[in-house]
Amino acid sequence: MHASLTTGAAVRQACRSGAWRTQTSGLAAGYAQANLVILPAADAADFLLFCERNPKPCPLLDVTAPGDPTPRIAAPDADLRTDLPGYRVWRRGELVAEVSEIRDLWRDDLVAFLIGCSFTFEAALLREGVPVRHVELGRNVPMYRTNIPCTPAGRFHGPLVVSMRPMKPAEAIRAVEITSRFPAVHGAPVHWGDPLALGITALDQPDFGEAVPIYPGEQPVFWACGVTPQAAVMAAKPEFCITHQPGMMLVTDLRDADLAT
Amino acid sequence: MHASLTTGAAVRQACRSGAWRTQTSGLAAGYAQANLVILPAADAADFLLFCERNPKPCPLLDVTAPGDPTPRIAAPDADLRTDLPGYRVWRRGELVAEVSEIRDLWRDDLVAFLIGCSFTFEAALLREGVPVRHVELGRNVPMYRTNIPCTPAGRFHGPLVVSMRPMKPAEAIRAVEITSRFPAVHGAPVHWGDPLALGITALDQPDFGEAVPIYPGEQPVFWACGVTPQAAVMAAKPEFCITHQPGMMLVTDLRDADLAT
Numbered sequence: 001m002h003a004s005l006t007t008g009a010a011v012r013q014a015c016r017s018g019a020w021r022t023q024t025s026g027l028a029a030g031y032a033q034a035n036l037v038i039l040p041a042a043d044a045a046d047f048l049l050f051c052e053r054n055p056k057p058c059p060l061l062d063v064t065a066p067g068d069p070t071p072r073i074a075a076p077d078a079d080l081r082t083d084l085p086g087y088r089v090w091r092r093g094e095l096v097a098e099v100s101e102i103r104d105l106w107r108d109d110l111v112a113f114l115i116g117c118s119f120t121f122e123a124a125l126l127r128e129g130v131p132v133r134h135v136e137l138g139r140n141v142p143m144y145r146t147n148i149p150c151t152p153a154g155r156f157h158g159p160l161v162v163s164m165r166p167m168k169p170a171e172a173i174r175a176v177e178i179t180s181r182f183p184a185v186h187g188a189p190v191h192w193g194d195p196l197a198l199g200i201t202a203l204d205q206p207d208f209g210e211a212v213p214i215y216p217g218e219q220p221v222f223w224a225c226g227v228t229p230q231a232a233v234m235a236a237k238p239e240f241c242i243t244h245q246p247g248m249m250l251v252t253d254l255r256d257a258d259l260a261t
Numbered sequence: 262m263h264a265s266l267t268t269g270a271a272v273r274q275a276c277r278s279g280a281w282r283t284q285t286s287g288l289a290a291g292y293a294q295a296n297l298v299i300l301p302a303a304d305a306a307d308f309l310l311f312c313e314r315n316p317k318p319c320p321l322l323d324v325t326a327p328g329d330p331t332p333r334i335a336a337p338d339a340d341l342r343t344d345l346p347g348y349r350v351w352r353r354g355e356l357v358a359e360v361s362e363i364r365d366l367w368r369d370d371l372v373a374f375l376i377g378c379s380f381t382f383e384a385a386l387l388r389e390g391v392p393v394r395h396v397e398l399g400r401n402v403p404m405y406r407t408n409i410p411c412t413p414a415g416r417f418h419g420p421l422v423v424s425m426r427p428m429k430p431a432e433a434i435r436a437v438e439i440t441s442r443f444p445a446v447h448g449a450p451v452h453w454g455d456p457l458a459l460g461i462t463a464l465d466q467p468d469f470g471e472a473v474p475i476y477p478g479e480q481p482v483f484w485a486c487g488v489t490p491q492a493a494v495m496a497a498k499p500e501f502c503i504t505h506q507p508g509m510m511l512v513t514d515l516r517d518a519d520l521a522t
Contacts, residue, residue: 169453176437177449188438192430193454193480219454 007031008075011251012083021085021100023247025119032185032256033249034061034074034114035226036084037233038102038242041066044111046154050232051113053151057160057228059116059184061254067108074252080112086245093237102242110242115226116185117249118163120256124178130171133212140247141165142206143225147199150232158232161207162190162198162222166214172221179223184259191222198222208246268292269336272512273344282346282361284508286380293446293517294510295322295335295375296487297345298494299363299503302327305372307415311493312374314412318421318489320377320445322515328369335513341373347506354498363503371503376487377446378510379424381517385439391432394473401508402426403467404486408460409451411493419493422468423451423459423483427475433482440484445520452483459483469507 005011005020008031014020024033039047044066051058062074069080082101089097089105099105118141122132134141141163148160167175172192180188195203203220204211208227214220233241244250266272266281269292275281285294300308305327312319323335330341343362350358350366360366379402383393395402402424409421428436433453441449456464464481465472469488475481494502505511 169455169458170451173437173450173453176434177441180438180441189434190431192434194430194478197430197478217455217458 002027008251008253009077012075012078015085016079016082018100024085024249024251025247028251029123030256032061032252032254032259033117033119034252035117035229036080036242036244036250037113037115037229038080038110039113039233039238040107040240041109041111043155043238046156047113049153050150050156051115051229053153054228055183056187056190056224057150057226059186060113061116061184061252062114064112066111069106069112071112071114071252074114074254075250076253078250080250081106084244084250085248088243088245090233090241090243092239093234098245105242114250114252115229116259117226118186118223119249120185120259121179121182123256124182124260125175128174128178130167130175130178133166134210137212139212140209142203142211143208143227144198144200145207145231150228155236155238156232158228158235160190161225161228161231163209163225164203164220164222166212166218167221168217169219172219175221181260183261186224186226189221189223193219195220263288269512269514270338273336273339276346277340277343279361285346285510285512286508289512290384291517293322293513293515293520294378294380295513296378296490297341297505297511298374298376298490299341299371300374300494300499301368301501302370302372304416304499307417308374308494310414311411311417312376312490314414315489316444317448317451317485318411318487320447321374322377322445322513323375325373327372330367330373332373332375332513335375335515336511337514339511341511342367345505345511346509349504349506351494351502351504353500354495359506366503375511375513376490377520378487379447379484380510381446381520382440382443384517385443385521386436389435389439391428391436391439394427395471398473400473401470403464403472404469404488405459405461406468406492411489416497416499417493419489419496421451422486422489422492424470424486425464425481425483427473427479428482429478430480433480436482442521444522447485447487450482450484454480456481
């Protein structure tokens with residue numbers, strides 16, 4: 001199954017038919033994957049502004065028209081109601097269901113936001129010979145809430161959430177060079193070295209994902225993370241919201257290479 | 262005087278006439294300055310190979326034809342025998358004279374190498390709001406011999422020499438982004454953080470230049486340095502060599518902006 005899912009369209013079709021129901025990491029190499037946030041139009045303008053004001057954690061790949069379940073730029077033949085492996089349904093900031101499609105929940109006023117995902121720059125790092133610890137270990141990347149507030153917009157506010165990858169200094173310098181070419185998927189790191197400078201007190205206790213070891217001679221390197229907009233949605237407690245389940249992304253038609261500047 | 266020296270040509274004319282006899286730092290903003298190494302043709306092929314094999318410390322801006330005192334690419338109306346404020350003359354690796362022009366020393370077999378200088382990327386850093394400590398303090402940049410050997414070529418060999426600028430992590434990340442655009446003037450840093458990883462035991466005792474303070478929350482960031490080729494020349498002890506005096510560079514016609522990728 002996995003071996004046949006070599007394009008965004010193939011992964012989406014497998015999700016739509018019910019054949020693929022797990023994480024999308026590693027599928028359709030070369031195709032960009034996206035975080036999904038769906039909100040009622042009443043909240044969409046503020047959320048759009050929140051993303052525009054916080055482009056490092058919330059880089060927008062596409063925003064749909066109200067009621068339109070198709071992201072016309074990122075995947076023009078996709079149906080966002082069926083084409084991800086799994087969804088989370090939120091009401092007033094509370095998780096109320098995890099479902100495999102959202103056809104029955106769709107509304108004419110819903111707007112979908114597709115937000116860039118670090119899979120794209122991790123692929124570029126690995127291709128350039130920069131090791132990525134959590135990929136080596138087959139784990140989810142460790143993520144941490146910081147003490148850095150995002151710039152608020154309307155009801156949306158919250159801390160910057162960062163992902164962490166341990167690297168030797170020369171690897172970290174190379175990683176800055178590589179990831180700075182990908183502003184649409186979080187771009188260059190926001191910090192390296194002392195975690196306390198971000199208000200992070202325990203690297204072995206991430207707020208999301210899984211901890212990874214840091215070996216002698218390595219320093220933690222921190223990138224803005226796509227969990228930031230989800231945290232802002234949870235804090236804002238909108239009447240209704242749908243997101244992807246962790247790791248179960250939309251695989252788009254956008255090529256990683258096309259997202260490089 | 263200083264205020265009128267706004268182009269490479271103006272600085273070179275002032276050197277040629279004897280009107281300018283001190284350091285060139287801060288002159289002709291926007292024009293790239295270059296390190297100078299002059300060697301007999303018998304040694305030039307090996308030195309050229311040394312530069313090609315060690316492009317981060319030895320980025321070549323121009324190489325002259327034997328006996329031609331004009332760098333046709335970097336400054337087509339310059340005369341390298343008169344257009345720098347001061348020269349050092351070396352015989353068998355020993356400094357034998359410091360002079361203000363080298364017309365009487367010129368030979369038909371001499372080849373001149375112009376090597377990129379960090380002034381270009383420091384100007385870019387300052388323009389982008391990244392502070393540069395030694396510039397703030399009006400000092401020469403601190404430089405250190407490392408335990409990293411350059412790739413040898415013929416008789417030329419020696420350690421990588423690095424310059425150091427203290428920065429906060431976010432500034433250092435920005436500095437990687439900015440300086441990686443300037444491969445012709447040493448490019449991105451080679452290391453940041455622990456100096457011992459480069460074999461540097463005392464940051465307050467640089468091998469060249471002047472020490473600068475490192476403030477809380479800052480880390481040392483290290484770039485490959487144009488003193489590296491001079492150290493290789495001294496180690497190789499060629500029969501004859503001429504270099505610029507420290508800080509008294511050739512100001513070229515190349516624009517800093519044109520050296521950015």
